[in-house]
Amino acid sequence: MRVTITDIAKKAKVSASTVSRVIADNPRISTATKEKVLKIMEEMNYHPNMIARSLVNRSTRIIGIVMPGVAEQSFKHPFFPELLAGIASMANKKGYKILLANVATVDEEKQMVEELTLSGMTEGIILLTSRDQDSSLEQLVAEHFPFVVIGRSENPYVNWVDNDNFNIGYQLAEHFIKQGHREIAFLGYSPGALVTRDRLNGYKKALQDHQLAFDPELVVESKFITDNGYDLMKAFLADGGRPTAVLACDDYLAFGAIKAIHEAGLAVPTDLAVAGINNVPLADYHNPPLTSVAINAFSLGTKAFEMLRTVMKNDIQSYNRAIIPADLVIRASSRHELHGA
Amino acid sequence: MRVTITDIAKKAKVSASTVSRVIADNPRISTATKEKVLKIMEEMNYHPNMIARSLVNRSTRIIGIVMPGVAEQSFKHPFFPELLAGIASMANKKGYKILLANVATVDEEKQMVEELTLSGMTEGIILLTSRDQDSSLEQLVAEHFPFVVIGRSENPYVNWVDNDNFNIGYQLAEHFIKQGHREIAFLGYSPGALVTRDRLNGYKKALQDHQLAFDPELVVESKFITDNGYDLMKAFLADGGRPTAVLACDDYLAFGAIKAIHEAGLAVPTDLAVAGINNVPLADYHNPPLTSVAINAFSLGTKAFEMLRTVMKNDIQSYNRAIIPADLVIRASSRHELHGA
DNA sequence: TTGTAGGCGTTATCAT
DNA sequence: ATGATAACGCCTACAA
Numbered sequence: 001m002r003v004t005i006t007d008i009a010k011k012a013k014v015s016a017s018t019v020s021r022v023i024a025d026n027p028r029i030s031t032a033t034k035e036k037v038l039k040i041m042e043e044m045n046y047h048p049n050m051i052a053r054s055l056v057n058r059s060t061r062i063i064g065i066v067m068p069g070v071a072e073q074s075f076k077h078p079f080f081p082e083l084l085a086g087i088a089s090m091a092n093k094k095g096y097k098i099l100l101a102n103v104a105t106v107d108e109e110k111q112m113v114e115e116l117t118l119s120g121m122t123e124g125i126i127l128l129t130s131r132d133q134d135s136s137l138e139q140l141v142a143e144h145f146p147f148v149v150i151g152r153s154e155n156p157y158v159n160w161v162d163n164d165n166f167n168i169g170y171q172l173a174e175h176f177i178k179q180g181h182r183e184i185a186f187l188g189y190s191p192g193a194l195v196t197r198d199r200l201n202g203y204k205k206a207l208q209d210h211q212l213a214f215d216p217e218l219v220v221e222s223k224f225i226t227d228n229g230y231d232l233m234k235a236f237l238a239d240g241g242r243p244t245a246v247l248a249c250d251d252y253l254a255f256g257a258i259k260a261i262h263e264a265g266l267a268v269p270t271d272l273a274v275a276g277i278n279n280v281p282l283a284d285y286h287n288p289p290l291t292s293v294a295i296n297a298f299s300l301g302t303k304a305f306e307m308l309r310t311v312m313k314n315d316i317q318s319y320n321r322a323i324i325p326a327d328l329v330i331r332a333s334s335r336h337e338l339h340g341a
Numbered sequence: 342m343r344v345t346i347t348d349i350a351k352k353a354k355v356s357a358s359t360v361s362r363v364i365a366d367n368p369r370i371s372t373a374t375k376e377k378v379l380k381i382m383e384e385m386n387y388h389p390n391m392i393a394r395s396l397v398n399r400s401t402r403i404i405g406i407v408m409p410g411v412a413e414q415s416f417k418h419p420f421f422p423e424l425l426a427g428i429a430s431m432a433n434k435k436g437y438k439i440l441l442a443n444v445a446t447v448d449e450e451k452q453m454v455e456e457l458t459l460s461g462m463t464e465g466i467i468l469l470t471s472r473d474q475d476s477s478l479e480q481l482v483a484e485h486f487p488f489v490v491i492g493r494s495e496n497p498y499v500n501w502v503d504n505d506n507f508n509i510g511y512q513l514a515e516h517f518i519k520q521g522h523r524e525i526a527f528l529g530y531s532p533g534a535l536v537t538r539d540r541l542n543g544y545k546k547a548l549q550d551h552q553l554a555f556d557p558e559l560v561v562e563s564k565f566i567t568d569n570g571y572d573l574m575k576a577f578l579a580d581g582g583r584p585t586a587v588l589a590c591d592d593y594l595a596f597g598a599i600k601a602i603h604e605a606g607l608a609v610p611t612d613l614a615v616a617g618i619n620n621v622p623l624a625d626y627h628n629p630p631l632t633s634v635a636i637n638a639f640s641l642g643t644k645a646f647e648m649l650r651t652v653m654k655n656d657i658q659s660y661n662r663a664i665i666p667a668d669l670v671i672r673a674s675s676r677h678e679l680h681g682a
Numbered sequence: 683t684t685g686t687a688g689g690c691g692t693t694a695t696c697a698t
Numbered sequence: 699a700t701g702a703t704a705a706c707g708c709c710t711a712c713a714a
Contacts, residue, residue: 004692005693006691015701016693018700018701020692021699023692028699029699030699047459048691049691050462051460051461051690052692054392054692055690055691055705055706055708056692056694056706057692065441077419084441085410088443089445097440097441097442097462099403099438099439100425100438100439101429101439102430104430119389120391121391121438230626255623258626259628281593282596282623285596287628346709355685356684356686357707358684358685358709359684365709371683389707389708390708392708393708394707394708395690396691396707396709397689397690
């Protein structure tokens with residue numbers, strides 16, 4: 001049996017409330033007893049029972065993170081741990097703990113969200129799973145439960161933090177355009193994912209700003225954003241696609257694409273320039289080193305936590321959104337001026 | 342205010358205990374009232390307050406995972422999310438939630454462990470941080486708190502799950518030896534890390550079993566296991582190191598090493614065969630594709646959870662250890678017979 | 683089969 | 699400055 005507040009009280013010959021006050025650092029307590037109690041707490045290695053405390057305070061100091069399960073390939077992405085670390089570091093600083101919930105399916109997500117919100121375990125949650133029409137979102141909105149989504153949502157009542165996906169698409173496209181490229185393939189558009197929609201829109205805007213026509217034939221769809229870039233690119237080339245540059249929605253896609261390009265007897269970047277997104281650690285070690293866009297996943301996490309905090313503090317829901325800037329990292333895979341343009 | 346057991350009781354015109362019994366599926370209750378209560382619970386969308394329940398049950402159904410923070414590079418390793426997923430999936434199945442605690446320093450770890458164990462929040466913990474002499478371990482052992490370490494420990498009182506690191510080293514070395522290699526560099530030995538010690542021992546044993554002498558000159562030390570393989574290899578080559586094969590302790594190390602090798606004007610695998618460990622997703626896309634060893638991180642996680650469960654169930658501490666087998670994946674970076682051996 | 687009472691460990695209110 | 703008491707929401711003897 002662990003040592004409780006009453007054990008301390010007995011030993012110190014004071015009441016439990018006095019001990020409680022000492023713990024709370026209540027000023028209305030004599031220094032003498034305070035020190036005595038503190039000493040005994042030390043001796044007996046007392047630690048307050050958070051459960052009991054939570055029960056009376058109605059505050060657990062725990063936030064939940066709901067993330068897609070193993071099934072989703074994306075879970076293996078280096079992006080995730082960094083994001084987690086961002087959330088965790090901020091949470092730590094503010095004295096919060098993190099409850100991690102992996103969900104495999106949409107149903108599981110719904111159930112998990114319900115459990116987390118209604119069980120009183122968690123004071124707020126961060127959702128990493130936002131598909132577009134997400135019933136958990138509506139549920140959370142309806143219950144006025146504090147939550148933040150990572151990844152943009154079109155529901156006006158949700159608070160979210162997202163990468164600057166539009167700008168990511170824009171920057172990469174412009175980078176290619178400035179080097180004289182006109183035929184830029186967009187690899188990995190996934191109609192269900194807002195991320196890729198935003199990136200594609202940025203890409204389109206860049207074309208437009210440079211008086212270039214958008215060619216839908218150059219958009220290569222994939223079911224998931226982490227789909228096999230090798231197969232996608234191979235099929236695209238076999239279909240007669242002959243772009244001079246490829247903008248891949250993810251570094252992994254880009255790596256796969258490059259493999260396919262090499263197999264087709266073409267060289268990167270001379271025949272075909274390639275860029276990815278996310279700037280995974282290996283982008284730099286790849287042969288050739290891969291141009292990419294560093295999204296600051298860590299910041300995404302810290303920002304998400306901060307936003308969640310403000311939502312938790314205000315009874316009035318304030319609808320916030322934050323966009324984390326990203327940085328273009330140009331490497332050899334795209335460093336090639338086309339016909340001296 | 343959330344709906345409680347008494348709200349249900351009132352509405353159903355029964356006592357709170359009856360409702361409690363319905364929740365617990367107690368057989369000694371009439372089907373009539375049971376159904377009535379269940380219906381009302383449904384209507385009012387009742388969910389039990391886990392905090393209150395935990396307080397009386399002394400069981401939170403939460404386990405803690407303590408992992409190294411952002412500072413440690415290893416956190417970005419694809420290995421981590423997979424491991425997490427393994428733990429989480431098993432935990433989910435058994436109705437456990439996961440409390441994730443990132444710690445940046447050893448002190449933080451110690452404090453976190455203390456908090457998690459003594460606050461009653463957590464029924465068991467999984468440690469991912471085990472440095473060799475870890476004071477948290479002794480603390481946990483002394484308190485008889487259920488815990489499992491991922492990564493071997495030499496403390497006889499700790500339960501652990503680990504990769505078969507000895508065998509990983511052995512297999513890779515033997516793979517090289519069978520192809521005629523005699524000068525096999527061991528890249529990334531880190532004296533502080535048991536992992537690399539075990540791998541090195543496996544490597545040595547393979548040499549011995551094949552009547553080859555061990556040459557300490559071929560062991561390249563690095564401070565951390567994820568240290569820059571590029572710099573290590575570059576320095577090694579500059580120092581006059583001329584192995585015919587390189588066994589790197591991690592795929593990332595291997596990628597860096599290959600970059601250095603290429604820059605030195607040497608070819609992989611013809612001049613120098615290379616292999617890594619962990620089989621990261623990109624190993625296959627690398628140029629050349631990297632020979633590696635697939636450690637089953639997911640299994641590591643599930644196994645760790647299972648072990649934790651058995652430890653939690655038995656008051657008597659049983660000291661268990663489990664070793665998860667790994668699979669050699671041979672790819673082009675090492676596929677080269679030396680002088681027709 | 684159901685209800686009553688006490689308690690889990692803590693905090694907060696009200697006395698003293 | 700300190701103590702007694704009730705309450706947080708739930709579970710579990712014991713009683714009925």
